[in-house]
Amino acid sequence: MTKTANWMTVCQTSDLVDNSGVCALINEQQVALFKLSVREQVQLFAISNWDPIGKANVLYRGLLTSVGETITVASPLYKQRYSLATGQCLDADEIAVRVYPIRIEQQLVQIQIDK
Amino acid sequence: MTMSAQIKSKQQTRIVVVGNGMVGHHFVEQLIQHNANVAQDGQAIHICVLSAEPRLAYDRVHLSEYFSGKTAEELALTTPQYYQQNQVEFKLDAAVVDIDKQAKTVTTVQGEVLAYDKLVLATGSFPFVPPIPGNDQAHCLVYRTIEDLEAINHAAQVSKVGVVVGGGLLGLEAANALKQAGLQTHVVEFAPQLMAVQVDEGGGRLLRSKIEALGVQVHTQKATQNIEKGDSCRYKMCFADGSNLETDMILFSAGIRPQDALARQFDIAIGERGGIKVDNYCQTSAQDIYAIGECALWNNFIFGLVAPGYTMARVAATHILGGDLSFLGADMSTKLKLMGVEVGSIGDAHARQAGALSYIYENQPQGLYKKIVVDATKQKLLGAVLVGDTSDYDTLLQYALNGIDLPEFPESLILPAGSEGKPGLGADALPSTATICSCHNVSKGDIIAAFDNGACSVGDIKSCTKASSGCGGCSALLKSVCDSELSKRGVEVKKDICEHFAYSRQELFHLVKVGHIKTFDSLLEKHGHGLGCEICKPAAASILASVWNEFILKPDHVSLQDTNDTYLGNMQKDGTYSIIPRIAGGEITPDKLIVLGQVGKKYNLYTKITGGQRIDLFGARVDQLPEIWEILINAGFETGHAYAKSLRTVKSCVGSTWCRFGVQDSVGQAIDLENRYKGLRAPHKIKFAVSGCTRECAEAQSKDIGVIATENGWNLYVCGNGGMKPRHADLFATDLDSATLVKYIDRILMFYVRTADRLQRTSVWLENLEGGLDYLKQVVIEDSLGLVEALEKQMQLVVDSYQCEWRTAIESQASRKRFRQFVNSDKVDSNIVFVQERQQIRPATEAEKQSYLQQADIKTSEVV
Numbered sequence: 004m005t006k007t008a009n010w011m012t013v014c015q016t017s018d019l020v021d022n023s024g025v026c027a028l029i030n031e032q033q034v035a036l037f038k039l040s041v042r043e044q045v046q047l048f049a050i051s052n053w054d055p056i057g058k059a060n061v062l063y064r065g066l067l068t069s070v071g072e073t074i075t076v077a078s079p080l081y082k083q084r085y086s087l088a089t090g091q092c093l094d095a096d097e098i099a100v101r102v103y104p105i106r107i108e109q110q111l112v113q114i115q116i117d118k
Numbered sequence: 119m120t121m122s123a124q125i126k127s128k129q130q131t132r133i134v135v136v137g138n139g140m141v142g143h144h145f146v147e148q149l150i151q152h153n154a155n156v157a158q159d160g161q162a163i164h165i166c167v168l169s170a171e172p173r174l175a176y177d178r179v180h181l182s183e184y185f186s187g188k189t190a191e192e193l194a195l196t197t198p199q200y201y202q203q204n205q206v207e208f209k210l211d212a213a214v215v216d217i218d219k220q221a222k223t224v225t226t227v228q229g230e231v232l233a234y235d236k237l238v239l240a241t242g243s244f245p246f247v248p249p250i251p252g253n254d255q256a257h258c259l260v261y262r263t264i265e266d267l268e269a270i271n272h273a274a275q276v277s278k279v280g281v282v283v284g285g286g287l288l289g290l291e292a293a294n295a296l297k298q299a300g301l302q303t304h305v306v307e308f309a310p311q312l313m314a315v316q317v318d319e320g321g322g323r324l325l326r327s328k329i330e331a332l333g334v335q336v337h338t339q340k341a342t343q344n345i346e347k348g349d350s351c352r353y354k355m356c357f358a359d360g361s362n363l364e365t366d367m368i369l370f371s372a373g374i375r376p377q378d379a380l381a382r383q384f385d386i387a388i389g390e391r392g393g394i395k396v397d398n399y400c401q402t403s404a405q406d407i408y409a410i411g412e413c414a415l416w417n418n419f420i421f422g423l424v425a426p427g428y429t430m431a432r433v434a435a436t437h438i439l440g441g442d443l444s445f446l447g448a449d450m451s452t453k454l455k456l457m458g459v460e461v462g463s464i465g466d467a468h469a470r471q472a473g474a475l476s477y478i479y480e481n482q483p484q485g486l487y488k489k490i491v492v493d494a495t496k497q498k499l500l501g502a503v504l505v506g507d508t509s510d511y512d513t514l515l516q517y518a519l520n521g522i523d524l525p526e527f528p529e530s531l532i533l534p535a536g537s538e539g540k541p542g543l544g545a546d547a548l549p550s551t552a553t554i555c556s557c558h559n560v561s562k563g564d565i566i567a568a569f570d571n572g573a574c575s576v577g578d579i580k581s582c583t584k585a586s587s588g589c590g591g592c593s594a595l596l597k598s599v600c601d602s603e604l605s606k607r608g609v610e611v612k613k614d615i616c617e618h619f620a621y622s623r624q625e626l627f628h629l630v631k632v633g634h635i636k637t638f639d640s641l642l643e644k645h646g647h648g649l650g651c652e653i654c655k656p657a658a659a660s661i662l663a664s665v666w667n668e669f670i671l672k673p674d675h676v677s678l679q680d681t682n683d684t685y686l687g688n689m690q691k692d693g694t695y696s697i698i699p700r701i702a703g704g705e706i707t708p709d710k711l712i713v714l715g716q717v718g719k720k721y722n723l724y725t726k727i728t729g730g731q732r733i734d735l736f737g738a739r740v741d742q743l744p745e746i747w748e749i750l751i752n753a754g755f756e757t758g759h760a761y762a763k764s765l766r767t768v769k770s771c772v773g774s775t776w777c778r779f780g781v782q783d784s785v786g787q788a789i790d791l792e793n794r795y796k797g798l799r800a801p802h803k804i805k806f807a808v809s810g811c812t813r814e815c816a817e818a819q820s821k822d823i824g825v826i827a828t829e830n831g832w833n834l835y836v837c838g839n840g841g842m843k844p845r846h847a848d849l850f851a852t853d854l855d856s857a858t859l860v861k862y863i864d865r866i867l868m869f870y871v872r873t874a875d876r877l878q879r880t881s882v883w884l885e886n887l888e889g890g891l892d893y894l895k896q897v898v899i900e901d902s903l904g905l906v907e908a909l910e911k912q913m914q915l916v917v918d919s920y921q922c923e924w925r926t927a928i929e930s931q932a933s934r935k936r937f938r939q940f941v942n943s944d945k946v947d948s949n950i951v952f953v954q955e956r957q958q959i960r961p962a963t964e965a966e967k968q969s970y971l972q973q974a975d976i977k978t979s980e981v982v
Binding site: 014018020023025027028029031033053057059060061064066068070079080082084 | 617618648649651652655656673677678680681684685689691692693740936938939940941942945947949964
């Protein structure tokens with residue numbers, strides 16, 4: 004992350020869907036936002052929406068899954084799993100997608116992204 | 119000693135292989151493996167394959183599957199690419215016409231001369247056609263190559279009656295092919311019984327009655343003397359006893375003869391009745407010339423099965439490479455299913471050895487015949503015959519092959535299990551020398567060694583030892599050996615659906631139903647752990663829908679669905695969706711057709727007719743789906759569930775309303791059935807078809823549920839499949855009235871929904887159902903489990919709670935919100951770009967996108 008990175012507001016928390024994904028467009032970049040909500044515990048993740056294997060902007064439509072302790076999303080096209088925390092593809096060592104820091108400030112969802 | 123150890127010189131050994139059948143190809147594979155092993159020192163051998171056929175090796179054992187839809191490509195055992203990658207030179211249509219033993223060269227029919235250091239004849243065999251006057255007419259054919267099958271197909275299209283000459287194993291397979299082609303089929307056999315080589319008289323009698331019950335007429339002790347012009351059919355076969363038989367086509371399958379013409383011509387020793395004589399190393403009488411497979415005569419015997427041929431291939435390859443392996447005969451036991459009739463034959467089936475004693479069990483009401491042959495001391499099993507039920511085959515074969523001592527009362531091996539049960543011969547009782555897979559010569563010891571080297575599953579064993587990848591007959595035995603070995607190593611053999619639930623799908627179904635569980639969260643909390651995954655979430659969603667049938671986009675369920683279910687459409691490669699409204703039975707009004715055309719035009723969608731008599735509209739962006747569906751629903755359409763594991767379509771022919779031949783209203787029946795079962799979530803998709811007469815224009819026998827009209831009602835077929843692994847549906851019940859038809863379908867489908875594995879089609883489900891079709895009939899028709907009322911009730915609940923998911927989705931603002939591409943923008947996905955092809959759109963290729971984006975520098979897809 005470079006110094007110029009800033010927190011940008013993306014949407015309301017109510018725009019997120021429990022245990023599923025939505026997509027935001029920020030500076031022409033598509034970012035997939037996921038909300039994990041298990042027994043009142045909420046975790047947020049943001050990764051690039053681009054599926055580098057299927058070559059389409061679809062990752063936000065994937066299923067949230069867990070592999071051991073790792074929380075992942077499975078691509079809806081060819082089912083490769085990506086770690087939401089690191090962006091690493093679990094099914095192809097050489098492939099990873101970009102991960103963005105994400106937080107909630109006063110009911111607003113914000114991510115950190117280059118200007 | 120390893121094969122490679124002996125060849126030290128840098129000079130290449132030139133090996134020419136004549137013939138590329140299954141055995142010839144197996145030989146080449148052995149050499150390729152050897153080349154791979156010595157690759158670091160450069161190639162030790164050069165291989166050249168000469169095939170007289172226009173294609174490389176294919177699977178002749180499963181040739182009859184060509185008639186049930188397998189293509190020549192699917193039957194292929196190898197590809198030109200594979201040979202090229204492994205530096206195997208090959209020439210097709212290159213029959214050998216000359217062998218010069220002095221100069222060590224062969225000449226092909228094209229005149230090409232090739233030098234060899236070692237020559238291997240794998241020329242196989244040819245079908246024996248009895249010397250009957252008239253046997254060379256246009257529709258008198260044989261059954262051996264793919265070209266033969268093509269000719270049979272053509273002849274069958276212009277024939278009503280077909281005769282197979284020869285009632286052996288291949289003859290019965292050929293008869294099955296004719297029957298499947300819809301011909302009135304006869305088998306003519308010279309001997310007094312069918313399969314006289316493998317089966318004794320008692321077994322032959324039962325086999326005959328079973329095959330006749332399937333509608334194939336059997337004529338034994340018939341010697342054909344003449345084939346002349348027929349009166350009612352194309353030909354008339356005249357028999358020695360004065361009788362005759364009229365037929366439109368004749369298939370000769372009266373045994374094989376070794377293809378030894380080259381040996382005869384060029385002075386290589388052959389047997390009195392043909393076959394190239396070979397020794398224990400498969401060497402012929404000529405120096406540096408080998409013969410393997412069906413052309414080779416060992417100890418005055420021709421081996422017409424693939425497993426001994428493979429053994430010969432290994433022996434010859436090893437000998438050429440300087441190793442030490444010899445051919446010492448082979449076991450000719452076989453197990454097969456002919457027209458659904460199980461037949462097994464082991465060793466000395468006819469009790470010909472001196473002092474041999476037999477035990478016979480025959481059960482005429484159930485159509486079973488079992489015989490075992492033991493030695494005079496009743497210690498060892500010499501042979502066996504099984505007709506109607508081959509479940510004891512594996513055990514008996516192991517007794518015979520490994521010389522295992524028989525139990526005190528050998529007859530207990532074939533008698534029905536009484537209260538004390540059968541003496542089992544588990545995998546543990548086998549010695550490690552026991553051959554598990556005879557096609558690839560894999561012993562129990564080889565399997566244990568593979569586990570020692572890190573294999574962890576049946577799949578691993580299959581890929582590293584090739585066990586069970588030949589004829590597949592040993593798959594059950596292989597599994598039990600693997601299971602036993604795994605459990606010895608402390609590996610639990612699990613049926614768990616995934617890491618989050620220690621249950622099978624069937625168990626999960628039970629837990630949901632009995633525990634009144636309505637959400638995935640509570641299922642996970644009570645019975646699972648972790649978050650779930652792409653396997654258990656959709657499986658649970660399907661189970662919950664089958665049991666409770668709630669709206670699948672309800673907040674509790676939405677996060678479980680695979681993407682197609684979440685967005686109620688089929689995602690295509692570029693992330694757009696296709697839209698398929700329901701067109702029940704394929705019946706649609708002109709007004710509705712116009713609406714589909716208008717929608718396609720307005721949203722610039724690619725349109726195509728599907729295989730299930732519907733219309734598919736491609737290229738809709740996720741954000742366009744709700745408004746498109748709003749238009750469709752207002753015009754009277756509803757969702758087609760094309761995205762779901764559920765009922766897809768009920769295909770129909772036009773039926774008695776319009777068709778001159780129809781005997782019932784197939785369209786009306788199809789519409790009723792489609793409307794009843796639409797929306798039923800199941801382990802996999804389900805397809806139906808209804809045909810209005812036996813011409814079967816709706817192709818109902820390739821569907822999960824097939825219905826064919828008769829004069830008296832409806833015949834019900836179950837568990838067919840087209841697609842990747844075609845399976846003919848089984849006839850389940852005949853001449854049903856509509857009410858009974860629906861009742862049976864209710865029960866069958868709900869039983870499938872309850873007991874199948876995840877993503878298991880009905881065809882595979884039935885294949886794996888213990889007891890098979892008969893068991894299913896008992897459960898559904900005779901109510902052997904006392905379940906039918908519950909099954910019907912469950913189905914009625916699903917039928918009564920049907921809703922069009924798209925209607926529910928567009929009526930709810932919360933659901934509609936899900937279909938936005940971006941939560942913070944109304945822009946559309948700039949990566950979706952179309953180009954024109956044949957007056958319609960198609961997704962742009964990567965290259966097209968690049969050039970398009972560079973030219974236009976436009977970041978949205980609102981062009982085109």
